[in-house]
Amino acid sequence: MIRRNMKAVHDDDLIALLKSLQCFDVIETKRAQCHFCGKTITLNNIEAVFPKDSEVCFCCGHIHCYEELIKLKNA
């Protein structure tokens, strides 16, 4: 379920995806944090959405965070 290159996705599609995952409000109200660095996730810096421990987690656009995400996925 990992979506990469969200910025390439049309904003409406991204918002629809986030709404379908019921996490749009969390991001819009700036309560979402990057799973790896703790940075606040916004529609501008969101890089990926992924499931972990039955929760929806987010990854920001920082390269280090994305590398951690890949490691997590391959673990």
Ligand SMILES: [Zn+2]
């Ligand atoms: Zn991050």
